[in-house]
Amino acid sequence: MRYSAFKVIKEALTGHRGWGPAWRDVDPQPEYDTIIIGGGGHGLATAYYLAKVYGGKRIAVIEKGWIGGGNVGRNTTIIRSNYLLDGNEPFYEFSLKLWEGLEQDLNYNAMVSQRGILNLIHTDAQRDAFIRRGNAMMLNGADADLLTTAQIKKRYPFLNTENARFPIKGGLAQHRGGTVRHDAVAWGYARGADQLGVDIIQNCEVTGFVIENGVCKGVQTSRGTIKAKKVASCVAGSSSRVMEKAGMRLPIESHVLQAFVSEGLKPLLPGVITFGAGHFYCSQSDKGGLVFGGDIDGYNSYAQRGNLPVVEDVCEGGMAIFPMLGRARLLRMWGGIMDMSMDGSPIIDKTHIDGLYFNGGWCYGGFKATPASGYVYAHLLANDAPHPTATAYRFDRFAKGLMIDEKGMGNQPNLH
Amino acid sequence: MIINHPLLGPRDSAEFTYLGDASMIHRPNWEADDAVAQFAEYGYQRANPAGLHRELWFHEGGDRSWLVITRDTTTHEITSVEMARDVARAEGRTK
Numbered sequence: 001m002r003y004s005a006f007k008v009i010k011e012a013l014t015g016h017r018g019w020g021p022a023w024r025d026v027d028p029q030p031e032y033d034t035i036i037i038g039g040g041g042h043g044l045a046t047a048y049y050l051a052k053v054y055g056g057k058r059i060a061v062i063e064k065g066w067i068g069g070g071n072v073g074r075n076t077t078i079i080r081s082n083y084l085l086d087g088n089e090p091f092y093e094f095s096l097k098l099w100e101g102l103e104q105d106l107n108y109n110a111m112v113s114q115r116g117i118l119n120l121i122h123t124d125a126q127r128d129a130f131i132r133r134g135n136a137m138m139l140n141g142a143d144a145d146l147l148t149t150a151q152i153k154k155r156y157p158f159l160n161t162e163n164a165r166f167p168i169k170g171g172l173a174q175h176r177g178g179t180v181r182h183d184a185v186a187w188g189y190a191r192g193a194d195q196l197g198v199d200i201i202q203n204c205e206v207t208g209f210v211i212e213n214g215v216c217k218g219v220q221t222s223r224g225t226i227k228a229k230k231v232a233s234c235v236a237g238s239s240s241r242v243m244e245k246a247g248m249r250l251p252i253e254s255h256v257l258q259a260f261v262s263e264g265l266k267p268l269l270p271g272v273i274t275f276g277a278g279h280f281y282c283s284q285s286d287k288g289g290l291v292f293g294g295d296i297d298g299y300n301s302y303a304q305r306g307n308l309p310v311v312e313d314v315c316e317g318g319m320a321i322f323p324m325l326g327r328a329r330l331l332r333m334w335g336g337i338m339d340m341s342m343d344g345s346p347i348i349d350k351t352h353i354d355g356l357y358f359n360g361g362w363c364y365g366g367f368k369a370t371p372a373s374g375y376v377y378a379h380l381l382a383n384d385a386p387h388p389t390a391t392a393y394r395f396d397r398f399a400k401g402l403m404i405d406e407k408g409m410g411n412q413p414n415l416h
Numbered sequence: 417m418i419i420n421h422p423l424l425g426p427r428d429s430a431e432f433t434y435l436g437d438a439s440m441i442h443r444p445n446w447e448a449d450d451a452v453a454q455f456a457e458y459g460y461q462r463a464n465p466a467g468l469h470r471e472l473w474f475h476e477g478g479d480r481s482w483l484v485i486t487r488d489t490t491t492h493e494i495t496s497v498e499m500a501r502d503v504a505r506a507e508g509r510t511k
Contacts, residue, residue, distance in 0.1 A: 238466075240462070240463070240464035240465075240466075241466050249461040249462065249463060249464075250461065250462070250464065251460040251461055251462070252462065252464060253436065253462050253464050254464055254466075254489070298433075298434050299434045299471070299487075300436070300437075300464065300469055300471065300489045301489050301492065302466040302489050302490045303489065303490055303491060303492055307417055307429065307492070309428075309429065309430040342459075342460045398456060398459070398460040399452075399453075399456040399460070411459050411460055412435075412436075413436070414434055414436075
């Protein structure tokens with residue numbers, strides 16, 4: 001079923017009885033060509049692009065719970081491509097371009113809103129670094145715009161530019177950045193993949209891998225053994241738990257990241273603002289809630305909830321730059337589990353086990369990468385070779401010293 | 417989280433910074449034939465368990481001692497706090 005204005009009007013006049021489910025609820029077949037483990041944004045996008053772009057057949061996405069119930073359902077919905085390093089920027093710019101065409105491609109309203117993202121500058125050294133990053137972005141075909149304090153004041157008159165410790169001295173804007181309705185991304189990709197014949201199997205937990213003579217031939221699940229020529233793990237947050245079943249240790253620690261939403265307010269924040277020096281960023285959802293967050297808690301966790309010191313830290317950062325935030329009440333807060341990798345960048349690669357592939361290590365930046373992550377992972381699965389924008393995301397980069405470390409923090413996952 | 421410091425008693429976890437898996441106490445021998453592979457493993461690969469995890473914390477805002485804490489990563493419950501030097505010596509580190 002294609003969605004259209006005509007269809008909406010027709011259904012409105014006939015009591016909305018013609019809307020069917022957006023995807024089928026299917027039982028697992030005994031065998032597939034490709035099994036994708038993880039029905040989140042990345043897994044569903046992988047299935048969609050594998051079927052659509054690379055002609056994949058007999059594809060299944062298997063999911064422990066329900067689709068979109070993990071990090072794609074609990075992030076702060078920001079899209080951007082403002083990275084510095086060559087290993088990252090072409091990939092994230094590819095992702096932003098896919099976001100720009102996503103809704104037409106999927107025939108699904110994902111509420112992609114290119115309302116712009118602004119990184120605040122407080123010192124001369126930071127301005128130099130941001131100019132360098134902006135130039136690197138433009139060299140890779142992205143947009144970047146250096147704004148003065150006056151320009152920022154015009155757009156965001158309520159910002160405290162005179163903070164004693166972090167006065168605002170300008171900002172690096174990416175006007176094509178913005179926000180997307182996160183759940184709709186999972187649902188849109190699920191519907192698109194389903195229409196291309198992908199089986200989406202929910203409530204099906206992987207309990208082990210079928211590995212014979214160093215070759216992965218399928219997965220054991222809570223709904224029986226399913227054979228496959230290729231098995232693709234795509235479970236960021238739980239990567240170590242799943243890959244441990246194949247005997248692998250990963251260059252990843254799982255950490256909890258908290259996020260917050262205020263009560264609904266009248267429109268006041270037109271774009272996304274990041275106050276990196278104060279560990280705070282904020283946007284306003286279309287429902288009116290201020291969506292904000294800050295740092296990860298900083299210790300290994302699978303608990304999907306954090307602790308109060310970080311809540312205090314985030315709110316202090318917000319109050320420093322954005323004093324009127326103090327008048328808004330906090331409506332909800334939650335935690336999600338991040339694959340924090342050793343250099344702050346993801347891994348999309350074959351494993352040493354033939355037929356077993358890995359996508360993970362997204363740190364706290366996986367949402368914006370969703371379309372490109374799916375696309376390049378599908379490319380890897382179809383061709384056994386990396387997509388041109390993802391050649392650096394290899395397992396062996398750590399042993400070889402080829403880290404993609406945007407922040408220059410070294411092998412300390414809680415600092416990325 | 418409250419960390420029950422062996423010398424100082426219960427302290428707020430905000431006084432501490434976190435390093436990671438306590439297996440990092442055992443630095444590989446740089447003279448070993450496979451030292452490069454061992455250091456790659458030591459520096460970058462982690463068990464990252466869901467459940468009990470022995471980990472190194474540093475009392476930065478306190479007495480600056482290193483601790484080995486056993487904590488459940490699924491609940492954040494801390495079941496044991498030891499001085500890292502005692503653990504290291506008991507496990508055979510001499511320096």
